[in-house]
Amino acid sequence: MKYLLLIYRSEAAISAATTEQTGQMMAAYGAYTEAMKKAGVMLGGERLQPTATATTVRVAKGKTEVLNGPYAETKEQLGGFYMIDAPDLDAALSWAARCPGASHGTIEVRPIWAM
Amino acid sequence: MSREEGDPARAAAEAVARRSYGKLVAFLAARTRDVAAAEDALSEAFAAALTDWPASGVPRTPEAWLLTVARRKLIDAARRRQTGESATEHLLLMAELAADEDGETQIPDERLALMFACAHPAIDPGIRAPLILQTILGFDAAVIASAFLVSPSTMGQRLVRAKGKIRQAGIPLRVPERADLRERLGAVLEAIYAAFAEGWSDPAGTEARRRNLAEEGIWLGRLVASLLPDEPEALGLVALMLHAEARRGARRNAHGEYVPLAAQDPALWDARLIEEAEALLFRASSMGATGRYQLEAALQSAHVVRRVTGRADWAAIEKIYDALLALTGSPVVAINRAVALAETRGPAAGLAALDALADDARLAEYQPYWAARAGLLAAAGDVESADRAYEQAIGLESDPAVRRFLQQGRMKLRARSGDPAGRA
Numbered sequence: 001m002k003y004l005l006l007i008y009r010s011e012a013a014i015s016a017a018t019t020e021q022t023g024q025m026m027a028a029y030g031a032y033t034e035a036m037k038k039a040g041v042m043l044g045g046e047r048l049q050p051t052a053t054a055t056t057v058r059v060a061k062g063k064t065e066v067l068n069g070p071y072a073e074t075k076e077q078l079g080g081f082y083m084i085d086a087p088d089l090d091a092a093l094s095w096a097a098r099c100p101g102a103s104h105g106t107i108e109v110r111p112i113w114a115m
Numbered sequence: 116m117s118r119e120e121g122d123p124a125r126a127a128a129e130a131v132a133r134r135s136y137g138k139l140v141a142f143l144a145a146r147t148r149d150v151a152a153a154e155d156a157l158s159e160a161f162a163a164a165l166t167d168w169p170a171s172g173v174p175r176t177p178e179a180w181l182l183t184v185a186r187r188k189l190i191d192a193a194r195r196r197q198t199g200e201s202a203t204e205h206l207l208l209m210a211e212l213a214a215d216e217d218g219e220t221q222i223p224d225e226r227l228a229l230m231f232a233c234a235h236p237a238i239d240p241g242i243r244a245p246l247i248l249q250t251i252l253g254f255d256a257a258v259i260a261s262a263f264l265v266s267p268s269t270m271g272q273r274l275v276r277a278k279g280k281i282r283q284a285g286i287p288l289r290v291p292e293r294a295d296l297r298e299r300l301g302a303v304l305e306a307i308y309a310a311f312a313e314g315w316s317d318p319a320g321t322e323a324r325r326r327n328l329a330e331e332g333i334w335l336g337r338l339v340a341s342l343l344p345d346e347p348e349a350l351g352l353v354a355l356m357l358h359a360e361a362r363r364g365a366r367r368n369a370h371g372e373y374v375p376l377a378a379q380d381p382a383l384w385d386a387r388l389i390e391e392a393e394a395l396l397f398r399a400s401s402m403g404a405t406g407r408y409q410l411e412a413a414l415q416s417a418h419v420v421r422r423v424t425g426r427a428d429w430a431a432i433e434k435i436y437d438a439l440l441a442l443t444g445s446p447v448v449a450i451n452r453a454v455a456l457a458e459t460r461g462p463a464a465g466l467a468a469l470d471a472l473a474d475d476a477r478l479a480e481y482q483p484y485w486a487a488r489a490g491l492l493a494a495a496g497d498v499e500s501a502d503r504a505y506e507q508a509i510g511l512e513s514d515p516a517v518r519r520f521l522q523q524g525r526m527k528l529r530a531r532s533g534d535p536a537g538r539a
Contacts, residue, residue: 086285088289089235089285090289093237111284
């Protein structure tokens with residue numbers, strides 16, 4: 001089954017991190033990504049620009065509304081994602097637990113709607 | 116005439132249903148993760164049996180017959196679906212289900228795997244026990260709803276949603292790996308204990324459905340213990356439930372009045388259940404991994420030793436509550452520990468322990484806290500404070516029999532204070 005791992009972290013904490021901490025974090029993500037590739041579970045994944053760069057769009061009554069900012073203001077913000085292929089939820093959860101972001105923030109695991 | 120012919124077939128179908136419902140659901144669902152579809156296919160198979168068996172006789176292996184029909188229904192249902200996901204699922208099903216359709220092979224018991232799926236951390240804790248009751252025992256939503264005091268439609272929706280999650284989120288029907296087993300087993304045992312407790316909370320035994328739930332809880336506990344015989348907490352839970360069940364009849368007197376454990380007549384306890392519980396607890400304790408259920412069963416054991424020695428082993432009870440408190444940090448445990456302290460070291464020690472809990476805001480509305488306080492204050496001779504604590508406890512109690520018991524305690528206290536001579 002395919003799952004999306006959504007990585008939520010406090011952007012404030014990320015920008016407050018020292019260069020050394022940031023370097024460690026990047027290295028940890030590098031190793032994690034490699035491990036998922038080696039295991040053959042990784043389908044894709046990206047890091048996102050901070051929510052300050054977000055723009056929200058919706059069309060109501062034929063009128064397009066464009067708003068500055070993310071969909072919802074939250075304590076932790078969506079900062080990136082991985083798409084993986086795992087045999088079941090337990091396997092997906094164990095990959096989510098290994099994600100460096102899981103020790104600093106929260107990973108939401110969502111099954112992909114199979115068409 | 117047809118009725119006489121039909122009855123043995125109906126009885127045979129119902130006997131098979133009771134005995135093997137969960138086993139068949141688990142077997143079918145383990146291959147598809149679709150618990151609802153497995154239940155539907157199985158109920159169709161049971162309906163087919165009720166029309167077929169009266170005419171052609173009960174098959175030699177009714178369980179295998181039902182499984183074969185349910186498999187065909189499942190495959191039909193998968194075929195009817197159009198999506199890509201179902202097409203793959205369908206192919207897998209065809210392969211898996213066709214593989215051993217000779218009907219003679221032993222059906223593997225995968226009920227434990229199904230229970231682990233029902234009590235998976237991804238499932239809302241409140242629905243785990245109802246889900247196990249439905250999938251393993253075949254209880255319908257209305258019966259479960261009445262036992263858990265929610266509306267049937269709410270219970271039905273929550274069960275459907277939970278089964279949907281098992282399928283859609285890909286929750287595996289599998290006994291977890293060693294590393295996760297203990298923790299996950301905790302959730303399974305908790306769900307079973309919740310089912311038992313719902314049944315046990317009907318002390319008068321007048322609500323047949325609830326009473327049934329306590330028996331089914333014990334049955335589920337025995338099932339888990341038989342499938343995981345080396346897990347001491349599984350044995351501990353069965354021991355705990357058997358101890359509680361052994362005293363069911365002693366909790367009310369002939370007039371329906373509440374009788375607290377300390378005042379119960381040991382002759383009314385079920386000695387056979389107590390002995391079985393003690394044997395299980397002994398076996399569990401030899402495995403060297405203690406836990407909540409073993410400790411709670413040991414508490415029961417220290418209470419019922421009274422049937423032999425004439426007095427509960429309060430020193431042991433105090434020690435066990437120390438261990439339970441360290442393990443759970445539960446304020447409820449702390450209250451009981453205070454009552455034990457009053458027995459071993461006097462009411463002042465018990466009251467001091469209760470005072471230490473007074474900051475916990477949750478206790479302000481917790482009846483057992485006020486009842487314990489009232490009892491200890493009365494024992495310490497502080498009549499006025501005891502009276503106020505009784506009033507709180509009475510106001511917070513919902514069971515009329517317990518309320519009457521507390522009111523009697525309060526009346527005795529007042530009678531005693533009104534007549535100083537009677538105090539001696």
